[in-house]
Amino acid sequence: MILRDQIVRGLHPPGAPIPNEDALCAEFGVSRITVRRAVADLETSGFLIKRHGRGTFVSDKLPPGRPSATLGFLDSLKKTDIETQVEVLNVEAAEPPADIARQLDILAGVAAIHAVRLRRRDGAPVMVTEAWVPEAIGQGVTRRELQKRALYQVLISQGIRFGRVVQEITAVAASPTYAKLLNTELASPLLKITRLLYDVKRRPVQHLTVHISPERSRLLMDVSIDSMNTLAAGSIFHDVGPEPTK
Incomplete structure (x- = not known):
């Protein structure tokens, strides 16, 4: 690589x-x-x-280079939906893991809608997405609907208006499940993108995890110069050593 x-x-x-x-x-x-x-x-x-x-x-005839992109968040979701083919692997009502429940303000023991999808481009697996949506707003999130349109479109059709997104990017080793789905080697490096989406009233409405292989995919960000010194441009946190004293 x-x-x-x-x-x-x-x-x-x-x-x-x-x-x-x-x-x-x-x-x-x-x-x-x-x-x-x-x-x-x-x-x-x-x-x-x-x-x-x-x-x-x-080679004198290298494969085509990757084009740059300048898209808004919803535009990028639409682009992904158009350029890839989706396979809905699972949709069910289930109790989310404790950390996801906290982020979505879901009480312990309360179910949410869990959807897992695999996206391919030209037959090659490029992305595995795992989404959790509070059950109260996820009634329309069904296998049939997700086979026809993207999750964000289903939520918008139910009246959800997205307001902001908090995103975290980390590197992980491919588990047996992800290695199989993405057709890559066990423990090979994957990019994990975690997004917590809020509506315009600042209520968390979706927790999304995306796994991609850097062999086939990349993440681009277009940040205005005014945002370079703010959290919008991304902050780096180091999970080592003692917490700094206040």
Whole structure:
């Protein structure tokens, strides 16, 4: 993945040779078998070409680059809905985990609507979403409805007006379930995006978790310069060491 990113960014330009096996082993601290596998994967993906007796080179015909994007939050949801195909894996009324219940202001023992979906693009799995919605506003969230339209559209049709989103981004290792759904290796790195959506009255209306593989997906953010020193641009928290004294 690192070598692929270097190629995409132009650190190894089209037609240029990549470092030999010994150099790659030393750079990444891995075995020769691992290097050969990575190079073979990149060759299969169209990023590298082996030339007998000469070495391995970056392809002159790289796969199309990823376009940049400038979209509002609802526009980005609409874009995802249009460009991907959804498979609804599960929809049920269930008691949410304690941490999610707290964020949604749901009392212990009270059920919420739980929906799990897998999205594909051109047949490739790209995203697993897991949503929790308070039961009082989630009556219209059914398997049939989610097969026809996105969750945010279902909620809007029920009168929900979104006001703000709190988002957290972390890296996690792929569990057996996510590795299988996203067709990736067990414990491979995934990007986990957690969103808590509020309505215009500042009531939490949806808890959403998204898992994506960095091999196929990325997250873009368009932040105004006025927001760069505010929470809107994102704050970094370190979960190590003692809490700072006040």
